[in-house]
Amino acid sequence: ADTAVLVPTRTGLRHVLPALEDRNIPYRLESRSLVYDTREIRDLLNLLRAIDDPTDQIALVAALRSPAFACADDDLHRWRQARGDWDYRRPIPRSVAEDDPVADSMRWLNELASRRWQLSVSEVVGLCIRERRLMELAVAERQPRESWARYRFLHDQARAFCDGGGSTLGEFLAWAVHQAEADTQVIESVVPEEDHDAVRIMTVHAAKGLEFPIVIFSGLNTQPRSDPPWLLWGADGRPEVRLGADLMTPGFSELREREDKLQRDEYVRRNYVAATRARDHLIVSLYRKSGRQCDAQLIAEALQASAAPCRILKHNQIPEPPAIEAAPEPEPDQETWTDRQEWMAQRADAVRRLSALPHESATGVAKLAAGKSAPPERQPNHEPDPDLPPWRRGRAGTAIGRATHAVLQVVDLRHSDESEIRQAARAQAAAESLSGPAADAVRRLAMRATHSHVVRQAVEANRYWRELYAAVEVDGVLLDGFIDLLYELPNGNLVVVDYKTDALQPGESVVAAAERYRLQAAAYALILQESLHRTVERCILLFLEPDEAVEIVNLPEAIAEVRTTLANSTQPGVLSRPTA
Structure with a gap:
């Protein structure tokens, strides 16, 4: 991630990308016009063109040869020899087998083309990605994450097109061509995946x-x-x-x-x-x-x-790059049906054992230590409530706090644009039914966070992660939590940042408030150290009201105190809370 390749236009990548792939050097494209020129996007757009216009034979043949249908040249030759038409509306020749790949593809295209008038553009794009198993097929690529990101990108573009008033598939295809033009004055940047070292x-x-x-x-x-x-x-x-x-x-x-x-x-x-x-x-x-x-x-x-x-x-x-010995090919898997059954049994046993563990969240550890939480009876832990909307899962606290956390999860921290933050804050405030001063508070708190020196340090570290869910078994207790911001120092150690959006209690100092949250932050550090076997060097509480950062003092001692609290919670009569 320390290296960037800059090009004036996408035509400059004609030889760069194949060279990187030949040497197995991971890369990621971070410009809109570059993403539109990738094979995945071209193949998907050809598929959409074939659905929109049954007479576009070039788009149809290109789509059939793409991974979406994987029709080989000999399949296409047999279809043509059987007098098959390059139009999926035409009847399939009787001499063609029922399971012929071209015939099967034509039937699928004809069915979706007849349904497209009842679907939005984004729904059509989503169906193509989902039903043709494009995300699953990307696993076979050298860089599956890049392929996944490109498919998600075009799906998001389809949603943006629909939100902007677009209606037909033909209009979207013309709009996509316009967006891909090298000299089009559009927002070029694509939000990168922050944990992808490439x-x-x-x-x-x-x-x-x-x-x-x-x-x-x-x-x-x-x-x-x-x-x-x-x-x-x-x-x-x-x-x-x-x-x-x-x-x-x-x-x-x-x-x-x-x-x-x-x-x-x-x-x-x-x-x-x-x-x-x-x-x-x-x-x-x-x-x-x-x-x-x-x-x-x-x-x-x-x-x-x-x-x-x-x-x-x-x-x-120009010196030749150092030779890198290829990793030895793994021996062919000799797994038998019995081995598979044994593995399934071991997996089921592990799921039952971990599901039966008493559960405690990082937030709950601090309440237990303060004696403010009465542990209920032991029950198996469960997954989060699936009926909750996506922006509520894993988030507690006030509506303003949830909305602020949601904004900080999606905005570009590297370039904290005020208009982007305002737009995201407006959307998240509406999701939490906030208006007036409360909605304005979401924008103000998010702006404070993005401009704070703590967040700037995380961004400058290059490798950082947001809203990271982590869990680990600690002395017979399942400890979990959502880490607001995590970044890596040059020495490889980690730093935890926890946003605090609630105001201080009347007469309470920032130092006293930090003491209330001390074990919560230490619990995050314990989870990371136990699960990753990495050192958490610092834990920082970023109070957005009144805009001040406090670092946890003597972090190893706080981590030890979390262990003691968890151990005491499993004593007879003191059982931790299950997940709701």
Whole structure:
């Protein structure tokens, strides 16, 4: 995650992505236009085009050859030899077997195409992903998480299209093409998966405001667009038109020269933005064809004419990457039916044993220690109530607190945009039936959190996780909880951050309030240390009212106290609470 590859446009990735895949280097695409150009999105859009237009034979054949249907070329050849049409509305030839993969695919397409008028666009996209098992098939890919993220991305785009008033599948496909255009002025960034340690790939536009220890600037060998405009507007608002090579209005040539200069200046600014994203190392690919006027040529000439502190390597001077020995292939699984049955029995026994354990939450530990919670009778622990709406599961506290936590779970912490926070706060406040001052409090608390030095430290650490559920068995008790924010220090140790959205009690100091929550934070640390075998170095309580952070003092002692509290809770007559 310390390395970023920046490209001016998605055409610069034509050779980069295959090279990364050949060397098994994990990567993730973090720009909207780049995601639209991936195989998964292209295949899914072809499938949607085939559903929308039965006469689009190119889209139909492309969809049949995609993983969604996995029809091989010989399958398609047999279908054609049997006089099958490339139109799923036509009858299937009688000579084609019932279980023929092409015939089966045609039937599925015909059925969904006939139903699409009763479904929203997002429902059609969701059905394609779910019924064609695209998420499951992605497990066979080298980077399944990237494939999953791309399918979820297009599904989210379909929802956004519907929320914006879009209605038909054809409109969505045209909208998707527009969103994918390299020069479209849309929000470029795609929220990354924060725990995915991989090379980050994005356009220069999406990298604005970001910095990385190592930046590789590639794709500079493409020539600027050579197609001249046919309409330009002067400063006085009058249009100047070009109708042919030598046929144009009098002021067109002057405006064309001005536009070309502005475009060159824009390229220079873009390259400056890319170069200044690097904190420690900047690597610029100057590969280009001889005599081609492109940014790579201009940068190479500028470096040769200046005394810039850089090292220029020819192609044959670039060192070969170190050889990595491939992991030995695992021996074929010789599992028998008896082995499988034994494993199933062991699994069922483990599920019964863990389900019967007394349960305590991190929040409940603090209440037990303070004597404010009367433990009820021992009962098996259960899953959270499935009837609760998604934003309520795992969250306790006040409606304002739940809404604030929900906002901090979804907004981009790296670029805390006020409009994004305001929009998310409005949605979460509505979900909790909050309005007026209460709804405004959600926005205010979320803004305080995103601008706090504690959250900024977590973001700068690069590896951080939000709303992380964790559980572990501690001395015969199942201890669990939701960690608001967790990040990793350079030495590999962990830091727990717990948001506190409730106001202090009358006359209570921040120090006294921190003492109330001391064992709750220590319980999170105990869960992580027992389950991950990693050191939790710090636990920080971030009070958003009155905007102050307090670190737990003597964390090992607090963790030991949590163990003692749990041990006492299992004594006869002192049993912990089950999960509701």
